[in-house]
Each structure stands twice: as C-alpha cells, then as structure tokens.
Amino acid sequence: MITHDLVILGTGPAGMAAATTALEYGITPVVIDEQPAAGGQIYRALESTPVRDRRILGEDYWSGESLIKGLKDPQIDYRPATTVWQLTRQREIGLLHDDKAEMICARHIILATGAMERPMPIPGWTLPGVMTAGSGQILLKSAGAVPQAPVVLAGCGPLLLLLATQYLRAGVEIAAILDTTPRNRYRAALKHTPGALRNASTLLKGVGLLRELRRAGVRHIKGVSALRAEGSGQLERVLWKQQGDDNWQTLETPTLLLHQGVIPNTQITRAVDCHHEWDEQQLSWRPRLDEWLSTDIPGIAVAGDGGGIVGAKAAAMQGQLAGLGAALALDKLTLANSTERAQPIRKALARDTAIRPFLDVLYRPAKQWRLPDDDTLACRCEEVTGGEIRRMAEMGCRGPNQTKSFTRCGMGPCQGRMCGITVSELLADANQQSVEETGYYRLRPPFKPITLGQLAKAAEEG
Amino acid sequence: MFKRLSPPEATNEAVVTFHFDEQTVTARLGDTVAAALLTSGISICRSTPVSNAPRAPYCMMGVCFECLVEVDGNPNVQACQVEVRDGMHVHTQQGARRLTS
Ligand SMILES: Cc1cc2nc3c(=O)[nH]c(=O)nc-3n(C[C@H](O)[C@@H](O)[C@H](O)COP(=O)(O)OP(=O)(O)OC[C@H]3O[C@@H](n4cnc5c(N)ncnc54)[C@H](O)[C@@H]3O)c2cc1C
Numbered sequence: 001m002i003t004h005d006l007v008i009l010g011t012g013p014a015g016m017a018a019a020t021t022a023l024e025y026g027i028t029p030v031v032i033d034e035q036p037a038a039g040g041q042i043y044r045a046l047e048s049t050p051v052r053d054r055r056i057l058g059e060d061y062w063s064g065e066s067l068i069k070g071l072k073d074p075q076i077d078y079r080p081a082t083t084v085w086q087l088t089r090q091r092e093i094g095l096l097h098d099d100k101a102e103m104i105c106a107r108h109i110i111l112a113t114g115a116m117e118r119p120m121p122i123p124g125w126t127l128p129g130v131m132t133a134g135s136g137q138i139l140l141k142s143a144g145a146v147p148q149a150p151v152v153l154a155g156c157g158p159l160l161l162l163l164a165t166q167y168l169r170a171g172v173e174i175a176a177i178l179d180t181t182p183r184n185r186y187r188a189a190l191k192h193t194p195g196a197l198r199n200a201s202t203l204l205k206g207v208g209l210l211r212e213l214r215r216a217g218v219r220h221i222k223g224v225s226a227l228r229a230e231g232s233g234q235l236e237r238v239l240w241k242q243q244g245d246d247n248w249q250t251l252e253t254p255t256l257l258l259h260q261g262v263i264p265n266t267q268i269t270r271a272v273d274c275h276h277e278w279d280e281q282q283l284s285w286r287p288r289l290d291e292w293l294s295t296d297i298p299g300i301a302v303a304g305d306g307g308g309i310v311g312a313k314a315a316a317m318q319g320q321l322a323g324l325g326a327a328l329a330l331d332k333l334t335l336a337n338s339t340e341r342a343q344p345i346r347k348a349l350a351r352d353t354a355i356r357p358f359l360d361v362l363y364r365p366a367k368q369w370r371l372p373d374d375d376t377l378a379c380r381c382e383e384v385t386g387g388e389i390r391r392m393a394e395m396g397c398r399g400p401n402q403t404k405s406f407t408r409c410g411m412g413p414c415q416g417r418m419c420g421i422t423v424s425e426l427l428a429d430a431n432q433q434s435v436e437e438t439g440y441y442r443l444r445p446p447f448k449p450i451t452l453g454q455l456a457k458a459a460e461e462g
Numbered sequence: 463m464f465k466r467l468s469p470p471e472a473t474n475e476a477v478v479t480f481h482f483d484e485q486t487v488t489a490r491l492g493d494t495v496a497a498a499l500l501t502s503g504i505s506i507c508r509s510t511p512v513s514n515a516p517r518a519p520y521c522m523m524g525v526c527f528e529c530l531v532e533v534d535g536n537p538n539v540q541a542c543q544v545e546v547r548d549g550m551h552v553h554t555q556q557g558a559r560r561l562t563s
C-alpha cells in the first residue's frame with residue numbers, strides 16, 4: 001500500500017484551500033472528490049455549467065474560480081470522480097474510481113466533506129416530485145435544469161432564499177415560498193445583531209435577496225405552521241396552514257423543494273468513530289476539534305462545514321488553518337511559525353463567523369419541523385414512522401442502535417444519513433433525556449456502495 | 463419535472479443517448495444519470511423493498527440513496543453520482559437492501 005504525506009478529501013472551498021496552503025509549505029497532497037469536477041457544493045460545476053449568464057448564479061458563485069485554479073497546480077495529485085468508501089483509524093483509505101477499488105495510506109488526512117441539508121420530515125416528503133432546495137440548485141448549476149411548472153419552495157434559511165432569487169433571475173415561475181421561520185424568531189435574533197454586524201456584507205446580501213424577491217412580487221407566505229405534500233404515486237398538491245389560521249390552504253404543483261438549513265455530514269467521521277458532540281445552537285452533531293481542527297484520532301483533521309456549519313468563506317479559511325496544521329504535523333513548520341501564520345487567519349475567521357449566532361437563532365427550525373408526527377416517515381429507506389420510534393421509546397429503547405435492531409430504522413441504503421439526526425432527537429424527546437446521552441448510530445464500512453467484485457479486485461492488487 | 467434553460471442542441475453541446483428500461487433517452491454530455499432522467503420526463507427510478515412505494519431522486523448530492531438504479535447490470539448505483547455514457551443501459555431498481563451485493 002502506498003503511503004502519502006497528506007490526503008485531502010473533498011474539493012469544496014475547505015479542501016481546495018487546504019491543498020494550496022499545504023503546497024506552499026512543500027507538501028504535495030493527494031486530493032480526492034467523488035464529483036467529476038472541483039468546487040464542492042457552493043461552486044459546483046463552475047467550469048462546466050451551462051448557465052453562462054453570470055447574473056443568474058451570482059458573484060458569490062463565480063468567486064470560486066480562483067480556488068479551483070489553485071487546485072489545478074500540477075504538483076497537486078487531484079483525483080476527481082473518486083469515491084471514498086472506507087477510512088480506518090490507521091488512516092487507510094479505500095478509493096473507488098471507474099469500477100476500480102484501491103487502498104492508500106496517509107500520514108495526515110484532512111476531511112473536507114462538507115454539509116448536507118437537514119431532513120424535513122413532513123407528511124408526503126417521500127413522494128416523487130418532492131425534493132430538496134439543494135437538489136434544485138444542483139440541477140440548475142450542473143445541468144441548467146429548472147422546474148417545468150410553477151414550483152413551491154418551503155422551509156427556511158439563506159439557501160432557500162438564494163435558490164428563489166436564482167430561479168427568479170433565470171425566469172422560473174415560483175408559485176409560492178412557504179416560510180416556516182417562526183414569527184417570534186426575528187425578535188429573538190435581534191440580540192445577536194451586534195455580532196452579525198461584524199460581518200455586514202453577508203447580512204446585507206441576505207437583505208438584498210429578500211428585497212429582490214419582494215420587488216419581483218414573488219408570493220412569500222410567512223408564519224407557515226403546518227405543511228403536507230399529497231398525490232397518488234406522485235406529488236400533485238401542497239397544503240399548508242398559517243399561524244393563527246386553522247384552515248388548510250392548497251396549491252397544485254408537481255414540484256415542491258424543501259429546505260431547513262444544512263448540518264455537518266458526519267458519515268465519515270462517525271465511521272472512524274471520532275468523538276462527536278451535540279451542538280445545541282446549531283441543533284446538529286459535530287466532531288470535536290482542537291485549535292488545528294484535529295479530531296481525537298491522531299493525524300485526522302476536519303475543515304469546513306463538515307466540522308460545524310460556518311459557510312463557504314469561513315470553510316476556505318478553515319482549509320488554510322488545516323493546511324498549516326498539516327505542515328506542523330509533518331514537520332514542515334515549527335509550532336512557533338505555524339502559530340504566527342495562523343493568527344491572521346484566526347482573526348478573519350472570528351470576524352466572518354460572528355454572524356453565525358444570528359443566523360442560527362433566526363433560522364433554527366422549530367421542533368414540529370424536526371420531529372415527524374406519528375404517521376410521518378422518519379426513515380425513508382425502511383419506512384419507519386415517528387410513531388414507531390416513539391413506541392420503541394415507550395418499550396424502553398434509549399438509543400438509536402436499539403431502535404435500529406428492532407425496526408431496521410437506519411439500516412437501509414442511506415445508512416442513516418437521512419434519519420439519524422431525526423431519530424436521535426425523537427428518542428431524546430420521548431425519553432426526556434439529552435441528545436448527547438441518546439447518541440447516534442454505530443456505523444460499519446463501506447459507507448458508499450461497492451460490489452464484492454470490486455472489493456476482491458482491490459484485495460488481489462493491494 | 464424539470465426542463466433545460468437552453469436545450470443542448472441549441473447550445474452546440476455534445477449529446478449522448480442511453481437506455482432507460484424500454485425507453486431511449488437523450489442527454490447532455492456531462493449530465494448525471496439522475497439529471498438526464500429528470501429532464502426527460504422520467505420521475506421514478508426505484509421502488510422501496512418494504513411497501514413497493516415509488517421513489518425518485520431527492521437530494522442529488524449522494525446522501526439519500528433514493529436514486530438507486532441498475533447500470534449495465536450493476537445494482538445499487540447512485541444515479542445522481544454517475545455520469546451518463548453513450549449506450550448505457552439503466553434500469554429501475556425494485557427493492558434491494560444491501561450496499562454490498
Ligand atoms: C446542496 C447544497 C448546496 C449549497 N449551496 C450553497 C450556495 O449556493 N451558497 C453557499 O454559500 N453555500 C451553499 N451551501 C452550503 C455549503 O455547505 C457551503 O458552505 C460550502 O460549500 C462548504 O464548503 P466545504 O468545503 O466545507 O464542503 P463542500 O463544498 O460541501 O465540499 C465537500 C466535497 O466533499 C466531497 N465528498 C463528500 N463525501 C465524499 C466521499 N465519501 N468521497 C469522495 N468525495 C466526497 C463532495 O463531493 C464535495 O465536493 C450548500 C450546501 C449544500 C448541502
């Protein structure tokens with residue numbers, strides 16, 4: 001097995017910045033991503049997007065060009081379209097590219113695998129035609145594809161509003177935005193305004209998006225308190241209630257895009273069993289990291305939204321920090337030198353992330369949007385409802401690994417990615433215990449599909 | 463259902479043709495299988511092993527596994543993570559629980 005100095009997983013802003021920083025200190029990293037092109041979520045398909053009118057995706061999107069250029073340095077061993085299906089505590093990495101599996105080893109690893117959208121388990125969310133806002137944006141960026149008929153966007157958070165404005169600029173008809181931000185949230189968020197003002201440009205961008213939607217006359221329904229998707233075999237209509245009104249209102253649509261923020265995608269850090277903690281402010285799990293963004297496993301660090309949601313700009317800054325951390329770990333820099341170089345980055349990072357408490361409070365999804373009711377599916381793969389999980393709690397199940405063995409919840413193809421956080425929160429709520437105490441699924445490799453044939457080939461050659 | 467802002471023919475982009483069950487589908491070179499299906503009026507790619515409920519791509523980023531299809535005889539392929547190739551044979555997937563097959 002070949003051992004490399006540094007392997008970086010992910011080519012979003014965090015992974016790309018980590019790679020170029022490491023290179024500055026004489027480390028030639030291997031950089032892996034399952035996407036066919038660099039950019040991660042925010043800069044997805046930047047080099048190949050059919051959306052050439054730069055106004056549509058906006059300047060934040062196109063600002064990724066310089067990071068992608070940096071990654072193309074011939075000294076960086078960049079391997080696109082390569083999936084990581086296995087990682088061990090000894091830093092052995094299982095790769096799959098073009099049907100060919102391979103194992104490599106690394107002295108130091110930076111995981112920059114980003115975030116995923118928080119599940120929004122409403123009645124009918126498994127109907128074809130119901131998708132996530134992120135998926136809508138991925139279709140727009142990578143295929144220039146947009147909903148055919150007037151689309152309904154529902155939920156909360158900056159990404160939902162960003163997609164709405166991108167659709168608007170592309171001429172897509174938006175039937176309505178159903179905003180689930182609870183009304184009292186605006187007031188609660190106000191006390192975090194001083195922090196938010198330290199990152200005024202992000203704050204102003206958000207205000208700008210709202211103004212753009214209002215000017216265009218997009219139907220923006222606020223204070224939505226209940227939501228369901230209906231149709232036989234396929235989405236046909238969306239129903240909702242507004243705070244203070246007991247009547248259901250209806251819109252016919254074949255496409256509903258849901259979103260309520262993003263959470264760290266902890267599948268890989270869980271699979272190596274890093275120590276994780278529950279972040280009550282962001283309502284999500286995150287790996288515990290030290291000042292160099294290292295996990296509790298020697299030689300494995302996490303940069304970007306995979307370690308807690310910080311946003312794209314801060315993700316790149318964390319990438320730089322993790323790159324410095326790698327240089328320190330690989331003896332390319334002394335502690336004094338790396339500490340000194342890290343200082344301006346840490347300062348910029350503190351300024352940029354000062355807006356997080358404001359955003360976290362404003363867009364914190366209310367409990368009813370996180371905990372599915374008794375008849376609604378929590379686990380999409382094995383079709384386990386919120387009610388079944390609550391019944392398991394009544395029968396004495398304290399944690400997700402118990403409900404898993406009784407109901408198969410979390411054992412389907414997604415391996416709990418879509419239900420994990422929901423089940424932790426459901427059980428914590430039902431058992432009146434903390435989410436931390438409730439815990440999370442124990443995961444087994446592989447964490448991406450791989451066939452026995454591909455595995456056998458890797459073993460023969462390995 | 464999704465449509466293209468500008469059809470690949472109109473933008474001189476390379477086009478590929480592949481098979482989905484009994485249909486022939488045309489897509490833009492570089493599309494994922496899931497994007498190609500969604501822009502061709504195909505909205506269902508698998509059924510669940512529990513209740514046989516129809517499912518379609520949901521996240522497009524590789525986390526939900528709703529887009530599992532069979533590609534050239536290999537089951538459990540994430541349609542949102544694989545690019546279309548000329549002459550590819552894609553089939554809807556019925557059931558199938560395990561990732562290692
Ligand atoms: C769907 C979606 C859309 C978003 N769009 C925006 C946006 O338009 N604007 C914005 O400001 N923020 C957006 N965000 C928020 C996003 O999290 C950004 O803050 C930013 O992209 C985070 O950067 P990152 O480097 O931490 O991770 P990412 O940009 O998410 O990059 C992670 C990379 O890791 C790769 N990866 C993950 N797992 C594996 C594996 N097992 N094997 C191989 N490769 C793997 C992924 O393919 C991906 O390219 C979006 C988030 C999501 C989930």
Ligand code: FES
Pocket residue numbers: 496518519520521522523524525526527528529530540541542543
């Ligand atoms: S659509 Fe979610 S994994 Fe492919």
